[in-house]
Amino acid sequence: MQKPDHARDDWTIDQGWSNYTEDEHEVWNLLYKRQMDVLPGRAASEFMQGLKALDLGKGGIPEFESMSDELESLTGWRVVAVPGLVPDEVFFDHLANRRFPAGQFIRKRHQLDYLQEPDVFHDVFGHVPMLTNPVFADYMEAYGKGGLRSLNFAALKNLAALYWYTVEFGLIRTDEGLRIYGAGIVSSKTESIFALEDPSPNRIGFGLERLMQTDYRIDDFQQTYFVIDSYEQLFRATVDTDFAPLYEQMKGQFAHSPETVLSDDEVLHRGSQAYAKAGGRF
Ligand code: HBI
Ligand code: FE
Numbered sequence: 001m002q003k004p005d006h007a008r009d010d011w012t013i014d015q016g017w018s019n020y021t022e023d024e025h026e027v028w029n030l031l032y033k034r035q036m037d038v039l040p041g042r043a044a045s046e047f048m049q050g051l052k053a054l055d056l057g058k059g060g061i062p063e064f065e066s067m068s069d070e071l072e073s074l075t076g077w078r079v080v081a082v083p084g085l086v087p088d089e090v091f092f093d094h095l096a097n098r099r100f101p102a103g104q105f106i107r108k109r110h111q112l113d114y115l116q117e118p119d120v121f122h123d124v125f126g127h128v129p130m131l132t133n134p135v136f137a138d139y140m141e142a143y144g145k146g147g148l149r150s151l152n153f154a155a156l157k158n159l160a161a162l163y164w165y166t167v168e169f170g171l172i173r174t175d176e177g178l179r180i181y182g183a184g185i186v187s188s189k190t191e192s193i194f195a196l197e198d199p200s201p202n203r204i205g206f207g208l209e210r211l212m213q214t215d216y217r218i219d220d221f222q223q224t225y226f227v228i229d230s231y232e233q234l235f236r237a238t239v240d241t242d243f244a245p246l247y248e249q250m251k252g253q254f255a256h257s258p259e260t261v262l263s264d265d266e267v268l269h270r271g272s273q274a275y276a277k278a279g280g281r282f
Contacts, residue, residue: 004083011090015081015104017063024106025060031112031121031187032057038192044172044179046136046231047186050129061106062124071128075137079128084117089151095144098137100127113190113282116219126183127167135231136181140167142238155247157254158212165211166234171195171203171227178203178227178268190282194221200275202259203227205266208237209246215254220280223258227268 007013036057039048051057053074054067068078080094081104094101102123107115130136143163150159168184178196180186185195195201202224204210211226228234256262259273 001085001087007083010094011082011086011101012080013083013104015064017061020061020106023109027106027109027112028061028121029059030109032125034112034189035125035186035192038189039180039186042180042192042196043186044130044174044181046133047129047181050132051125053132054128056125056129061120064102067124067128071131074132075134077131077137077140079124088147088156092144092147092151095140096148097144098141100131100140102128113188122183122187126187130181130183133231135235139231139235139238142235143167146238146243150243150247153244153247154252155243155250157252158247158250159243161212161214161216161254162208162238164216165214165224165226166206166228169195169216169222169225170234171225172231173227173229173268181231191221194275195225198275199269199272201225201269201273202261202267202271203269204261205229205268206233206237207265208241210256210262210265212246213250213253213255214260215256215258217258217280221275221282223271223273223276224260 003011054070056062064079064081071077071079077098077100079100079102082101084103086101091101103117103119105119106121107119131140147159168182170182171178172181180192180195185191201222204224204226206226206228214224216222259276261267261270
């Protein structure tokens with residue numbers, strides 16, 4: 001990863017909101033509308049409330065400064081613009097200081113369904129609404145601080161799995177049934193349906209050590225989703241755990257493949273894995 005010349009030491013750049021074209025704002029609107037067709041009744045109420053509190057559906061790519069003023073008044077978080085993926089220590093340092101680094105660019109029309117790099121739609125639509133929830137906001141800061149502490153260990157893979165199976169692909173159990181809170185799911189139309197309704201993937205109760213040792217797919221639907229009971233459960237699991245002995249024991253390795261079901265898992269749904277067995281990739 002090479003820092004572009006126009007980026008500051010912390011990798012932030014100006015959003016340059018006035019430079020977005022009409023067509024780029026239109027891509028945001030298109031993506032927003034597609035997600036609104038699938039998210040009511042599937043996304044967690046905290047996510048839907050966050051969208052509303054920040055008025056993310058008012059039309060066009062949000063302007064980070066005014067959005068951050070509103071977000072800061074709710075939970076003390078701000079959103080800063082970055083060119084794309086940033087180095088791990090830079091990423092952790094932003095989170096530890098309640099700044100969410102969001103990709104400045106937006107995907108092209110031919111990439112509506114999938115792109116590898118996090119763009120402004122994934123980062124702002126997917127991640128920022130949950131940062132209006134006080135407990136989830138504290139969890140994200142705790143993750144950043146844990147990340148900074150982990151840099152002395154060969155722990156990145158295990159810590160990245162925690163982020164992946166919660167912040168990106170997490171589900172939560174509610175009185176109305178399972179709901180999505182993970183940013184990677186809520187920003188994808190097809191995975192929003194797959195994660196909740198498809199018989200293929202496992203849906204397993206959250207366990208910190210369990211998911212930190214579980215490998216994952218980065219370019220296809222997940223084979224296992226982990227389900228939390230509350231954001232408090234997530235926050236408490238991270239702040240009450242001493243990660244150092246876990247890192248020593250896990251050694252930066254994954255003990256479980258993505259589709260594994262263990263005898264002591266709390267299995268909410270045992271997946272058929274039909275999708276993955278047929279070769280996957282949508
Ligand atoms: N950079 N912009 C950006 N977004 C991420 O989600 C991100 C990153 N750099 C590193 C990183 N994630 C990972 O290290 C963590 O998820 C573990
Ligand atoms: Fe993300």
